[in-house]
Amino acid sequence: xxxxxxxxxxxxxxxxxxxxxxxxxxxxxxxxxxxxxxxxxxxxxxxxxxxxxxxxxxxxxxxxxxxxxxxxxxxxxxxxxxxxxxxxxxxxxxxxxxxxxxxxxxxxxxxxxxxxxxxxxxxxxxxxxxxxxxxxxxxxxxxxxxxxxxxxxxxxxxxxxxxxxxxxxxxxxxxxxxxxxxxxxxxxxxxxxxxxxxxxxxxxxxxxxxxxxxxxxxxxxxxxxxxxxxxxxxxxxxxxxxxxxxxxxxxxxxxxxxxxxxxxxxxxxxxxxxxxxxxxxxxxxxxxxxxxxxxxxxxxxxxxxxxxxxxxxxxxxxxxxxxxxxxxxxxxxxxxxxxxxxxxxxxxxxxxxxxxxxx
Amino acid sequence: xxxxxxxxxxxxxxxxxxxxxxxxxxxxxxxxxxxxxxxxxxxxxxxxxxxxxxxxxxxxxxxxxxxxxxxxxxxxxxxxxxxxxxxxxxxxxxxxxxxxxxxxxxxxxxxxxxxxxxxxxxxxxxxxxxxxxxxxxxxxxxxxxxxxxxxxxxxxxxxxxxxxxxxxxxxxxxxxxxxxxxxxxxxxxxxxxxxxxxxxxxxxxxxxxxxxxxxxxxxxxxxxxxxxxxxxxxxxxxxxxxxxxxxxxxxxxxxxxxxxxxxxxxxxxxxxxxxxxxxxxxxxxxxxxxxxxxxxxxxxxxxxxxxxxxxxxxxxxxxxxxxxxxxxxxxxxxxxxxxxxxxxxxxxxxxxxxxxxxx
Ligand SMILES: CC(C)[C@H](C(=O)O)[C@@H](O)C(=O)O
Ligand SMILES: CC(C)[C@H](C(=O)O)[C@@H](O)C(=O)O
Numbered sequence: 097x098x099x100x101x102x103x104x105x106x107x108x109x110x111x112x113x114x115x116x117x118x119x120x121x122x123x124x125x126x127x128x129x130x131x132x133x134x135x136x137x138x139x140x141x142x143x144x145x146x147x148x149x150x151x152x153x154x155x156x157x158x159x160x161x162x163x164x165x166x167x168x169x170x171x172x173x174x175x176x177x178x179x180x181x182x183x184x185x186x187x188x189x190x191x192x193x194x195x196x197x198x199x200x201x202x203x204x205x206x207x208x209x210x211x212x213x214x215x216x217x218x219x220x221x222x223x224x225x226x227x228x229x230x231x232x233x234x235x236x237x238x239x240x241x242x243x244x245x246x247x248x249x250x251x252x253x254x255x256x257x258x259x260x261x262x263x264x265x266x267x268x269x270x271x272x273x274x275x276x277x278x279x280x281x282x283x284x285x286x287x288x289x290x291x292x293x294x295x296x297x298x299x300x301x302x303x304x305x306x307x308x309x310x311x312x313x314x315x316x317x318x319x320x321x322x323x324x325x326x327x328x329x330x331x332x333x334x335x336x337x338x339x340x341x342x343x344x345x346x347x348x349x350x351x352x353x354x355x356x357x358x359x360x361x362x363x364x365x366x367x368x369x370x371x372x373x374x375x376x377x378x379x380x381x382x383x384x385x386x387x388x389x390x391x392x393x394x395x396x397x398x399x400x401x402x403x404x405x406x407x408x409x410x411x412x413x414x415x416x417x418x419x420x421x422x423x424x425x426x427x428x429x430x431x432x433x434x435x436x437x438x439x440x441x442x443x444x445x446x447x448x449x450x451x452x453x454x455x
Numbered sequence: 456x457x458x459x460x461x462x463x464x465x466x467x468x469x470x471x472x473x474x475x476x477x478x479x480x481x482x483x484x485x486x487x488x489x490x491x492x493x494x495x496x497x498x499x500x501x502x503x504x505x506x507x508x509x510x511x512x513x514x515x516x517x518x519x520x521x522x523x524x525x526x527x528x529x530x531x532x533x534x535x536x537x538x539x540x541x542x543x544x545x546x547x548x549x550x551x552x553x554x555x556x557x558x559x560x561x562x563x564x565x566x567x568x569x570x571x572x573x574x575x576x577x578x579x580x581x582x583x584x585x586x587x588x589x590x591x592x593x594x595x596x597x598x599x600x601x602x603x604x605x606x607x608x609x610x611x612x613x614x615x616x617x618x619x620x621x622x623x624x625x626x627x628x629x630x631x632x633x634x635x636x637x638x639x640x641x642x643x644x645x646x647x648x649x650x651x652x653x654x655x656x657x658x659x660x661x662x663x664x665x666x667x668x669x670x671x672x673x674x675x676x677x678x679x680x681x682x683x684x685x686x687x688x689x690x691x692x693x694x695x696x697x698x699x700x701x702x703x704x705x706x707x708x709x710x711x712x713x714x715x716x717x718x719x720x721x722x723x724x725x726x727x728x729x730x731x732x733x734x735x736x737x738x739x740x741x742x743x744x745x746x747x748x749x750x751x752x753x754x755x756x757x758x759x760x761x762x763x764x765x766x767x768x769x770x771x772x773x774x775x776x777x778x779x780x781x782x783x784x785x786x787x788x789x790x791x792x793x794x795x796x797x798x799x800x801x802x803x804x805x806x807x808x809x810x811x812x813x814x
Contacts, residue, residue, distance in 0.1 A: 179651075184650075184658075185650060185651030186650055186651050186652075186654050186658060188651075189651050189652070190654060194652075216579070217579075218578055218579050218689055218690055219577055219578060219579065219689075220575070220576075220577050220578065220579055239619075239652075239653060240652055240653065242654065244618075244619075244654070244655035244656065245655055246655065246659060251623075252623055252624065253622075253623070253624075254622070254623040254659075255620060255621060255622040255623065256620075256621045256655050256656045256659035257618050257619065257620050257621075257655065257656065258618070258619045258653060258654070258655040258656045259603075259616050259617070259618055259619075260598075260603075260616065260617045260618075260619065261614060261615075261616050262614060262615045262616075263612075263613070263614040264610075264611055264612070264613040264614065265611065265612075290703070290706075291543075291544060291545055292538075292544030292545050292547075292548050293545075293548070293553075293598075293599050293702075293703070293706065294598060294599065294617060294703070295545050295549060295601065295603070295617070296603035296604055296605065296615050296616065296617040297603065297615045297616065297617045299543075299545060300605060300613075300615035321544075322706075322707055323706050323707050323709070323710035323711075324710060326685060326707050326710055326711045326714070327710045327711055327713060327714035327719060328714075330577055330578070330689060330711065330714040330715060331577055331714050344649070344652070344653070347649075347652065347681075347682050348681055348682050348685050348707060350682070351682035351683060351685055351686045352682075352685045352686055352689065352711075354686060355685070355686035355687075355689040355690050356689060360686065
């Protein structure tokens with residue numbers, strides 16, 4: 097279901113733990129990757145980078161001027177989490193995360209939404225409901241544009257504008273990726289739109305999605321307005337297979353998706369350059385969580401699951417599946433961090449996954 | 456908590472049932488308003504309008520050219536629901552609903568999110584959790600702008616843009632309305648933002664909200680990124696009192712809000728011109744539901760609850776409270792439409808409310 101741009105044995109991975117709990121969940125994840133790699137003949141070379149808000153307060157930038165060039169030399173990128181009180185979010189993110197997503201044309205953000213065994217959903221689910229779908233988020237354009245600004249600053253007439261930009265190329269490659277994925281799964285694609293309210297860009301989105309869908313007669317495509325779709329994530333999550341969404345809609349839907357599978361701490365995210373011309377980036381959905389940083393209680397499963405998405409992208413679906421199974425086995429065995437109602441530490445959970453991976 | 460622009464005895468109400476179930480839920484609602492009005496010395500004059508998609512297919516427009524002038528003569532507007540297969544949503548909505556919201560400067564969209572007695576939430580709620588908050592949605596600008604268009608149509612280079620426009624005046628009046636409301640309730644305001652991703656407009660939104668908040672030392676204001684906020688509607692809905700949001704964010708949050716209170720069929724919406732210079736408009740959150748139209752099984756409670764918001768806006772909070780109590784009593788008595796797991800018809804539910812209102 098994913099491209100296999102690289103099935104060589106040696107993989108260079110740029111590692112950016114970032115801030116807060118990012119640094120705590122990254123280290124044990126590398127140990128797990130090494131163990132799985134050994135069984136599958138994969139050898140990892142880690143390229144560590146301390147780029148973070150802490151780095152920013154020291155240097156005035158989130159990464160060095162040649163940061164993107166350094167990353168370009170790596171095969172893949174593992175990111176922890178970025179953000180720290182005192183550094184405005186739009187500085188930390190537009191100084192690191194978003195430039196990486198764009199420079200390396202990581203135009204797909206792939207986010208599985210799957211209820212893991214032993215985890216309680218906060219939803220009352222009908223008997224037999226399975227939550228197991230994937231959100232394909234357009235990751236390079238749309239509502240996240242740099243085009244815009246302010247006028248009449250500081251006066252009562254002040255206003256701010258921001259342009260949403262949707263290109264045929266941009267929507268089409270997201271739609272085709274999602275259609276391919278749906279064709280390899282249960283053949284159903286939900287497209288998030290708002291063509292009744294947002295008059296210029298969303299009817300265009302619909303048009304492009306349906307133009308592409310003509311090449312996939314085996315996939316059933318259905319449009320949902322984003323408001324109704326958010327409601328259905330809560331009322332009927334079992335109906336979804338693949339969901340394709342714009343940058344902003346995908347952002348909202350995937351946090352909601354993480355909520356309905358019982359923990360933001362578990363959900364993973366892959367920023368893919370599907371062609372493999374550039375490194376892709378793998379990160380947990382959760383943030384740096386300064387409130388619990390330094391206590392050793394952060395849930396490492398989001399980062400570990402993200403690592404498994406990297407194995408998949410590297411063309412090792414079997415290795416990827418073993419990591420997911422190990423996550424499931426550790427959850428079933430009851431070793432859980434506080435966010436899941438347990439008492440285990442970050443290390444204890446990671447060790448449990450490691451044991452299952454090597455057993 | 457709401458303005459009382461009109462405490463006169465005679466009220467002219469423009470009634471636009473619209474399409475589908477809109478026409479089925481409107482009629483019994485008028486009967487209930489008449490009954491409550493009689494007890495409170497309010498006399499209603501109904502001004503019926505058949506403006507709808509059906510009207511559009513007949514005339515080529517959603518309403519007559521002087522439609523807005525006709526409405527301007529009324530004190531208030533009751534809307535059912537608009538939309539019909541075959542008429543594109545953006546035609547039906549930008550031809551009726553949205554022009555009304557804008558022409559009459561209904562810059563506040565007020566949507567209570569309250570779990571009613573006897574209704575099951577689709578969420579697993581912690582013992583003692585009460586869902587009882589109000590979303591204040593900016594209703595005139597933001598992401599719903601007409602500014603934008605397409606270039607290179609039909610070529611691979613095609614793109615579409617749409618400008619989000621936030622004015623200080625527009626954000627400020629929404630923020631102040633929400634702050635006033637929070638001050639009259641539990642003193643807590645959540646502001647929906649995305650200042651880490653949307654770089655021009657959302658940091659501006661935050662600035663204006665906090666500028667206004669300085670005048671309300673008794674209200675605690677907290678910013679939430681829209682993605683995290685959507686997740687919290689599911690994970691911790693009991694924490695909210697008043698939520699203020701932009702047009703699009705408010706749209707998404709209120710459908711999600713309707714979902715967590717167990718039925719889209721119940722949630723009401725008030726499009727307010729708080730100063731009372733122009734008519735306000737009251738409508739259910741649900742749509743025209745062509746799939747169940749004509750069967751007499753639509754839930755009328757959203758429309759009836761919307762009517763109670765009108766009574767409140769007319770300066771009759773006591774009458775409004777009686778309607779809400781009658782809705783609650785009818786739900787507790789078990790008379791429910793199919794969407795709530797019952798077997799009652801639209802008329803049976805409306806009759807039950809009517810009985811409680813007049814008893
Ligand atoms: C129908 C649509 C344009 C409208 C909106 O998005 O405003 C509706 O969803 C609503 O919430 O009233
Ligand atoms: C931090 C923020 C800019 C980012 C986004 O909105 O893309 C995050 O929420 C995510 O989903 O990866």
